[in-house]
Amino acid sequence: MLNIHKLILSLTLVLLFGVCGVTWAASDAEETTSDSLSATEQDWTQLDDDEEELVVWDPIEPFNRGIFWFNDKLYFYALKPVARGYRAALPEPVRESVGNFFHNLAAPVRIANALLQLKGRKAVDESLKCVFNSTFGLAGLFDLGVGLPANTDGEDFGQTLGHYGTSAGFYLVIPVLGPSNARDAVGRVADSLAHPVSSPYYLQMKQLEVIGVRVHQTVNHLSLDKDTYESIKKEALDPYLFVRNAYMQNRAARINK
Amino acid sequence: MRCFKILILISCWLSLCVLPAYSAASPKAQVQATVDQVIDVLRDKQLQGEPRRQTLSRMIRARFNFNIMSQRTLGKYWRTATEAEQERFVSLFSELLEASYIGRIEDYSDETVSYGEEKIEENRADVATTVHSGNTHIPIDYRLVLKGDDWFVYDVVIEEVSLIRNYRSTYGEIVRKENFSGLFKRMEEKIAELRQSSGETTGQ
Numbered sequence: 470m471l472n473i474h475k476l477i478l479s480l481t482l483v484l485l486f487g488v489c490g491v492t493w494a495a496s497d498a499e500e501t502t503s504d505s506l507s508a509t510e511q512d513w514t515q516l517d518d519d520e521e522e523l524v525v526w527d528p529i530e531p532f533n534r535g536i537f538w539f540n541d542k543l544y545f546y547a548l549k550p551v552a553r554g555y556r557a558a559l560p561e562p563v564r565e566s567v568g569n570f571f572h573n574l575a576a577p578v579r580i581a582n583a584l585l586q587l588k589g590r591k592a593v594d595e596s597l598k599c600v601f602n603s604t605f606g607l608a609g610l611f612d613l614g615v616g617l618p619a620n621t622d623g624e625d626f627g628q629t630l631g632h633y634g635t636s637a638g639f640y641l642v643i644p645v646l647g648p649s650n651a652r653d654a655v656g657r658v659a660d661s662l663a664h665p666v667s668s669p670y671y672l673q674m675k676q677l678e679v680i681g682v683r684v685h686q687t688v689n690h691l692s693l694d695k696d697t698y699e700s701i702k703k704e705a706l707d708p709y710l711f712v713r714n715a716y717m718q719n720r721a722a723r724i725n726k
Numbered sequence: 727m728r729c730f731k732i733l734i735l736i737s738c739w740l741s742l743c744v745l746p747a748y749s750a751a752s753p754k755a756q757v758q759a760t761v762d763q764v765i766d767v768l769r770d771k772q773l774q775g776e777p778r779r780q781t782l783s784r785m786i787r788a789r790f791n792f793n794i795m796s797q798r799t800l801g802k803y804w805r806t807a808t809e810a811e812q813e814r815f816v817s818l819f820s821e822l823l824e825a826s827y828i829g830r831i832e833d834y835s836d837e838t839v840s841y842g843e844e845k846i847e848e849n850r851a852d853v854a855t856t857v858h859s860g861n862t863h864i865p866i867d868y869r870l871v872l873k874g875d876d877w878f879v880y881d882v883v884i885e886e887v888s889l890i891r892n893y894r895s896t897y898g899e900i901v902r903k904e905n906f907s908g909l910f911k912r913m914e915e916k917i918a919e920l921r922q923s924s925g926e927t928t929g930q
Contacts, residue, residue, distance in 0.1 A: 513794045513797035513798055513880075514797045514798065514800065514801050514802065514804045514805055515801075516798070516801075516891070517850070517869075520888070520891065522891075522894075523891065523895065524895075525895070561860065565860065565861040568861065569861075693860070693861065693862070695833075695859065700829075700830060703826075703829065703919070703920065703923065704826040704829070704830075704916070704920065705896070706896055706897070706900060706909075706912050706913065706916055707896055707899075707900070710895060710896040710899060711892060711896060713895075714887075714891070714892045714895045714896065715887045715892055718886060718887045718888060718891060718892065719885060719886045719887050722886035722887075723886065
């Protein structure tokens with residue numbers, strides 16, 4: 470318990486000092502010279518009006534790249550082989566049900582964050598979905614399609630912070646867990662306090678049990694994944710930069726929703 | 727009852743006649759046409775190896791505007807590049823995107839694509855699609871620009887991540903650190919890698 474509180478405290482401090490993290494550069498508009506372009510020709514080097522240039526603040530890039538390298542090895546030498554064995558042992562519908570179960574289990578986190586952001590409709594939809602799936606859907610194993618579409622990404626505390634104007638802070642690659650940033654790392658800790666499995670307030674599972682559940686969840690997720698990371702690694706000129714930008718874009722879009 | 731059936735038949739027949747003509751200019755219909763063509767090729771077991779790759783390449787090049795994509799990817803570096811560098815970039819970038827795209831769709835199995843709404847604003851359009859694969863549903867939006875009668879893709883947004891904006895950050899950083907020569911070298915290596923691995927899977 471004490472450890473978690475200490476961690477939150479230290480991360481909050483880090484966040485306070487790093488609030489100026491992501492800056493939305495005005496896509497260097499002042500540099501634009503129209504001399505090479507006729508009046509009718511559009512300047513395609515500029516982004517659209519509804520797009521913003523995303524500049525990621527990554528002051529600890531060498532450190533992050535080290536963790537990225539470690540996670541890469543962990544993925545290929547441990548998680549993926551286990552996921553392959555797991556996939557061979559269990560048929561897909563079973564693994565999908567397990568995925569539904571874990572998704573449903575995290576409903577309290579999503580509902581709480583929807584409420585914190587005063588998104589009433591979303592909170593109601595999430596709650597209805599959770600109630601129906603937990604009962605008629607046999608503890609969440611089956612998604613009955615009430616409320617929201619299956620596996621909709623829900624709200625989390627990182628998004629709640631972002632919703633109220635907290636900027637991302639510096640980019641951070643977390644060992645085992647992957648891409649994050651100062652704000653979302655704080656969000657993760659807060660969410661873990663609300664999550665039934667890791668919360669110290671209700672089920673009160675032991676540390677080892679919590680890790681076991683988390684590993685199972687990850688392996689199950691990977692067993693259903695179609696080699697997303699492999700594709701990125703194969704295609705991107707620099708997978709680290711690809712993941713960094715994709716993570717930040719995705720988070721920014723989800724906060725604005 | 728019989729009258730009702732005839733009515734249905736007539737309306738089906740009418741919609742068949744009317745739809746293609748009506749949708750000729752719609753960005754959604756054009757995206758759908760290309761996606762359907764690509765899926766047909768992927769389902770065709772007769773077509774394999776190099777001929778298949780070339781057919782796919784032709785279809786992709788007819789719908790994607792690699793020139794605009796290149797300009798957006800390089801951003802301010804496009805303006806500082808020489809004409810030769812620009813040409814070289816467009817050619818490498820098209821090859822790279824094509825090789826990536828073909829590599830991704832080659833292991834197509836039972837995925838289906840559904841089409842959401844289209845938003846048109848002057849000469850720009852946004853077409854929302856969703857790729858369904860088992861329990862996962864991946865939103866893929868196409869951003870298009872109108873040139874003549876045709877709509878051309880200039881960005882693909884997968885799960886809220888714009889590919890061009892993503893490339894823009896990576897490529898910009900590489901040009902800044904390693905100049906165009908460094909970027910071209912990296913791109914060439916990547917294309918060779920992708921070609922090789924896709925050659926392996928298609929059994930060439």
